[in-house]
Amino acid sequence: MSFKSGFISIVGRPNAGKSTLLNRILGEKIAAVSPKPQTTRTRIMGVLTDEESQMVFLDTPGIHKPKNKLGEFMAKEIQTSAAQADILLYMVDAADFNLQREEEILKTIDAPTVFLLINKIDAVEKQSILPIIDECSKIRSFEQIIPICAIQGNGLDVLIPEIKKYLPEGPKYFPDDTLTDQPERQICSEFIREKMMRFLSDEVPYGIAVEVEEMKYDEGKDLTSINAVIYCERQSHKSIIIGKKGAMLKKIGTYSREDIERFTGTKVFLQLWVKVKENWRNSDFQLRNFGYKQ
Numbered sequence: 001m002s003f004k005s006g007f008i009s010i011v012g013r014p015n016a017g018k019s020t021l022l023n024r025i026l027g028e029k030i031a032a033v034s035p036k037p038q039t040t041r042t043r044i045m046g047v048l049t050d051e052e053s054q055m056v057f058l059d060t061p062g063i064h065k066p067k068n069k070l071g072e073f074m075a076k077e078i079q080t081s082a083a084q085a086d087i088l089l090y091m092v093d094a095a096d097f098n099l100q101r102e103e104e105i106l107k108t109i110d111a112p113t114v115f116l117l118i119n120k121i122d123a124v125e126k127q128s129i130l131p132i133i134d135e136c137s138k139i140r141s142f143e144q145i146i147p148i149c150a151i152q153g154n155g156l157d158v159l160i161p162e163i164k165k166y167l168p169e170g171p172k173y174f175p176d177d178t179l180t181d182q183p184e185r186q187i188c189s190e191f192i193r194e195k196m197m198r199f200l201s202d203e204v205p206y207g208i209a210v211e212v213e214e215m216k217y218d219e220g221k222d223l224t225s226i227n228a229v230i231y232c233e234r235q236s237h238k239s240i241i242i243g244k245k246g247a248m249l250k251k252i253g254t255y256s257r258e259d260i261e262r263f264t265g266t267k268v269f270l271q272l273w274v275k276v277k278e279n280w281r282n283s284d285f286q287l288r289n290f291g292y293k294q
């Protein structure tokens, strides 16, 4: 049998569960996940390879109307990823389904093969799934429609074989052991930013960028030392991030360290600094600086 390979883009509205699905498929957390919309900012690649195929998944930012240059960058990331796709997985949130909003997007998407994934079926009554399928099917046709629960992995036993069926014949694009194209530093900074998406409210987490400035591994001690800077947009935000007597920053550090330790398989010493960079989300220079560039 010949080898199959291709690019599979995961797209949908913010908070649908796209990054949760990518992490679940890979069996390893590489993408930030939070209950707030617009958690993902860049295209994140995850690779799944077996004897007969290589599936290159692309997690994307949730589709929304951009309000600043960062938002415009995110929109382009979605377009680029969708344009590359052999298979497009369009994900809707069964627990927060709005036909009109889905319709606007569904009418515009295009790929050789489009699957509809109905996510979060654990959070809704069974009888509410069929109407969602009916309504989406009226807008366009799908090669496959698969209800899933990304958080627990239900439905992946159907999804993965179906993806394989539709994959074109192709080369092995990446070596067998490739998990992602994200550098280790980038994954770590995303783990840190994710904690702020989870712990901080209102505008604060949206104006945050994280930069890992130093990451050193000491083999003798089996210890990874990391220096990271959290950039926020206002002095008042800085105080919130640090918290009373540094309590919030400590919490962010503790939870981030757990993720980084799991990911690197080493002990981790993490030092966090907070700095203000006003209005960086509208500065081309700063966006490039933080890696938000095409």
Ligand SMILES: Nc1nc2c(ncn2[C@@H]2O[C@H](COP(=O)(O)OP(=O)(O)OP(=O)(O)O)[C@@H](O)[C@H]2O)c(=O)[nH]1
Pocket (backbone or CB within 6 Å): 013, 014, 015, 016, 017, 018, 019, 020, 021, 032, 033, 034, 035, 036, 037, 038, 039, 040, 041, 060, 061, 062, 063, 119, 120, 121, 122, 123, 148, 149, 150, 151, 152
């Ligand atoms: N109940 C339930 N919650 C889920 C499921 N999948 C994801 N979630 C939750 O939905 C929220 C959003 O998940 P994400 O994976 O960050 O969603 P996303 O589509 O990547 O969001 P953006 O990056 O903002 O576009 C998180 O709180 C997840 O834990 C699921 O199958 N069931």
Ligand SMILES: [Mg+2]
Pocket (backbone or CB within 6 Å): 018, 019, 020, 032, 033, 039, 040, 060, 061, 062
């Ligand atoms: Mg995401």
